[in-house]
Amino acid sequence: MQIHKFGKNITNANGAGDAAGNAVTRAKQKEQAESQGRGDRNKPVEESFQESLQKSMHMERAEHLNRTGHMESGLGTENREETEKDKESRTINGNVKGAEKGWYADIAGRGGSVVSHAEQGIGKAEGCVSGAGRTGERPAVKEVEVRRISYGECDKVEINVLEGYTLKAKLEGGPGGGIYVEMKDEEGRFSACLFEGAGLQKDSRSAMERIAYAVVHDGEEI
Amino acid sequence: MxxxxxxxxxxxxxxxxxxxxxxxxxxxxxxxxxxxxxxxxxxxxxxxxxxxxxxxxxxxxxxxxxxxxxxxxxxxxxxxxxxxxDEVPESEMKHFALPYRYASSYGHILPDGNEDEMLWHVMGLAAAYRNPLYLFYYEDYSVQEIAQIMELEEGTVKTRLRRGRQMLKDRLLFGGEEKGQAENLKNKDGFKNKERER
Missing domain, CATH: 1.10.1740 (Rna Polymerase Sigma Factor; Chain: A)
Known part of the structure; x- marks a missing residue:
């Protein structure tokens, strides 16, 4: 019963700051000292040892929470863990859509014009670079209708289960022709683009552009 | 005739x-x-x-x-x-090959399409998640087609795909090999212990 109360106090201290928790702890310690002074010999030795062990564990935990600064932030335990987990998944796995947005900015920086398209047909392309008027290093990409080609028909396939997408790339019209790239995202939506060989970058932020590059430069790793 | x-x-x-x-x-x-x-x-x-x-x-x-x-x-x-x-035995791995050349989730091209570690991890999942993930990624079926094959709602297929991916992430990122690792990680103490280990 005493242990339960003690634990409860420490839990309360999470939200209200350590002052209240410490006050209660001091009161408990005082009470214990008094009871010992009164000559309370009924309590078995093992039990009191276990109790003190429990208390020291609770104290350690409270100190740890204080050090990490979660008490000041006022976050509950559940929220804090969710935040850490979310952060972890964001950092490690990345975000395909985020990467694609960055890619458009990157292409615009290289001189390509970015055209955003509305939802069309089966899938929705996030945006494409207009191929009109391209020169030199400008990559030429245009959004095309999704054809749902099979893996067998493709020159290259990339399956990324963790990030949730698949890419299919096929060279069209022989060398110097376009590269048809089809993407299926984690929700099962399809989008397709036709890339022109010139200006494609190996280390592009777009997975679609990277696979198109790999098809043109066959034998190299994506 | x-x-x-x-x-x-x-x-x-x-x-x-x-x-x-x-x-x-x-x-x-x-x-x-x-x-x-x-x-x-x-x-x-x-x-x-x-x-x-x-x-x-x-x-x-x-x-x-x-x-x-x-x-x-x-x-x-x-x-x-x-x-x-739960996992595909190494001796059996040679008996399975996909009929196309593809790049794995780790970003490198596989010579015969049969060395993808991720594929074996997918096969190690529970049937409810394994079949949608396998059909969606490795056989290129759409969500609608998987829903028809497995006689499920499209929403259910999407949920299973999402959870299956999460389980794979948990398994690969936190090294959980036991059954129900994802569920363990949802548990506060389990997650905290893993964080400390990392």
């Missing part, structure tokens, strides 16, 4: 045997059981002789029957009394 009938019966076998073998292998995780499943699927086809509306319907029927047979075998007394494999 008889020859043409025979050919008609054999046609689906030639068309779907490889696909069915792959689906069966992903469930049974060994060659001999996968071959038994394929054989049983065609036996059921010959017994029932179902009428199909189109080729898609036919293909979906075969896959559904193969998955159901796998499930029946896994529920059988023999399998439940023996220790099953």
């Amino acid at each position: 008889r020859i043409s009938e025979e050919k008609e019966k054999e046609e689906p076998f030639a068309k779907y045997k490889d696909l069915l073998y792959r689906v069966a292998f992903s469930n049974m995780k060994n060659k001999s059981d996968a071959e038994d499943v394929v054989q049983e699927t065609f036996c059921r086809y010959l017994k029932t002789k179902p009428a199909f509306a189109d080729e898609n319907h036919e293909k979906n029927w075969f896959i559904r029957v193969a998955i159901n047979i796998c499930r029946d075998i896994q529920k059988s007394a023999w399998v439940s009394r023996t220790v099953g494999f």
Whole structure:
């Protein structure tokens, strides 16, 4: 019963700051000292040892929470863990859509014009670079209708289960022709683009552009 | 007349045997059981002789029957009394190859498409997540098609895909190999302990 109360106090201290928790702890310690002074010999030795062990564990935990600064932030335990987990998944796995947005900015920086398209047909392309008027290093990409080609028909396939997408790339019209790239995202939506060989970058932020590059430069790793 | 009938019966076998073998292998995780499943699927086809509306319907029927047979075998007394494999044994990995060349989730091209570690991790998931993930990524089925094959709602398929991916992430990022690792990680203390270890 005493242990339960003690634990409860420490839990309360999470939200209200350590002052209240410490006050209660001091009161408990005082009470214990008094009871010992009164000559309370009924309590078995093992039990009191276990109790003190429990208390020291609770104290350690409270100190740890204080050090990490979660008490000041006022976050509950559940929220804090969710935040850490979310952060972890964001950092490690990345975000395909985020990467694609960055890619458009990157292409615009290289001189390509970015055209955003509305939802069309089966899938929705996030945006494409207009191929009109391209020169030199400008990559030429245009959004095309999704054809749902099979893996067998493709020159290259990339399956990324963790990030949730698949890419299919096929060279069209022989060398110097376009590269048809089809993407299926984690929700099962399809989008397709036709890339022109010139200006494609190996280390592009777009997975679609990277696979198109790999098809043109066959034998190299994506 | 008889020859043409025979050919008609054999046609689906030639068309779907490889696909069915792959689906069966992903469930049974060994060659001999996968071959038994394929054989049983065609036996059921010959017994029932179902009428199909189109080729898609036919293909979906075969896959559904193969998955159901796998499930029946896994529920059988023999399998439940023996220790099953959660992961594909190394000796069996050579008996499975996808018919196309692809780059793995780790970003490198695989020479024959049969060295993808991720594929074996997918096969190690529970059937509810394994089949949608395998069909969606490795057989290139859409969510709608998987919903038809598995007789589920599209939303359910999407949920299973999402949870399956999360389980894989948990397994690969936190090194959880035991069953229910994802559930353990949801537990506060379990997650905290893993964080400390990392």
